[in-house]
Amino acid sequence: MKKCNFISSILILMISGLYSCSKGDIKQDEVFQDNIIAEPSTYTIPLGSGDPDGSETVNLNLPPLNLPSGQDDSEDRPSEHTPIEFATPEYLKETCLLDISKLKAGSFYHHIGTKAFSIAFFNDNKQVISLQKLKANTPAPKGWKSEWNVFPFVEKDCSDILFNSLETGHFTIVLSKPCIKFSFEMTPNTIGKNVSYFIRYGNFYYDGTSGTVEPLTTYNPGGARIFALHAQKSFTVVEVYCYDLWEDTGVGYTPGGSAITNIRYALAKP
Numbered sequence: 001m002k003k004c005n006f007i008s009s010i011l012i013l014m015i016s017g018l019y020s021c022s023k024g025d026i027k028q029d030e031v032f033q034d035n036i037i038a039e040p041s042t043y044t045i046p047l048g049s050g051d052p053d054g055s056e057t058v059n060l061n062l063p064p065l066n067l068p069s070g071q072d073d074s075e076d077r078p079s080e081h082t083p084i085e086f087a088t089p090e091y092l093k094e095t096c097l098l099d100i101s102k103l104k105a106g107s108f109y110h111h112i113g114t115k116a117f118s119i120a121f122f123n124d125n126k127q128v129i130s131l132q133k134l135k136a137n138t139p140a141p142k143g144w145k146s147e148w149n150v151f152p153f154v155e156k157d158c159s160d161i162l163f164n165s166l167e168t169g170h171f172t173i174v175l176s177k178p179c180i181k182f183s184f185e186m187t188p189n190t191i192g193k194n195v196s197y198f199i200r201y202g203n204f205y206y207d208g209t210s211g212t213v214e215p216l217t218t219y220n221p222g223g224a225r226i227f228a229l230h231a232q233k234s235f236t237v238v239e240v241y242c243y244d245l246w247e248d249t250g251v252g253y254t255p256g257g258s259a260i261t262n263i264r265y266a267l268a269k270p
Contacts, residue, residue: 079210215243
């Protein structure tokens, strides 16, 4: 009898020990779950940061710029033109920089530049949009801290940028005077995805008769690219598309907004 009691006691102790270990394991799992680090954001700038009603847009009192009207003619073909792939010293020397460094960080701008030359921004519905000035190497909400790229793919890293919050990446730039050269550097807001952009140059909406920049792939962080064209036929409208969305290929990624900087131009001769 004593032997049976002894064995029963041993069994009870063993079961208690196993139960204790099991409880300990559960507690460790619970602690581990509580301390899981959340995945980082997939965007450099949080979505929904635009100024759709224009209430925060700064007016620089420049002469008004409107999107020129015109009809699409599918028979038109781009005239002779030369896409510029790199920010070469020669190209930088031959173009003028539209300086955004004095714009206020965090503020929105529809129309920027000077009375001598300015540009304005519109969406794919021909409506006014405003881009936000963000300081280089500065955290959101008033800065862009993501890496840009290196020369000669761009002029330099760590430039102030203008942020377009439209998720599709489609926007139009209207120029106050005809140009034969126009460029900017661009990267998507979304992080870790290849995004290709396609650019049309012309004189009204949906017009590429002055030339095009064929799809060029960008990457955030560190993969911004220069989009530049030297055209024989002058232009006043530059249209930006996310190529994969424009072609409706079913592949590719939404940019989640786009960042541009180092806007350069060369005016056409009178």
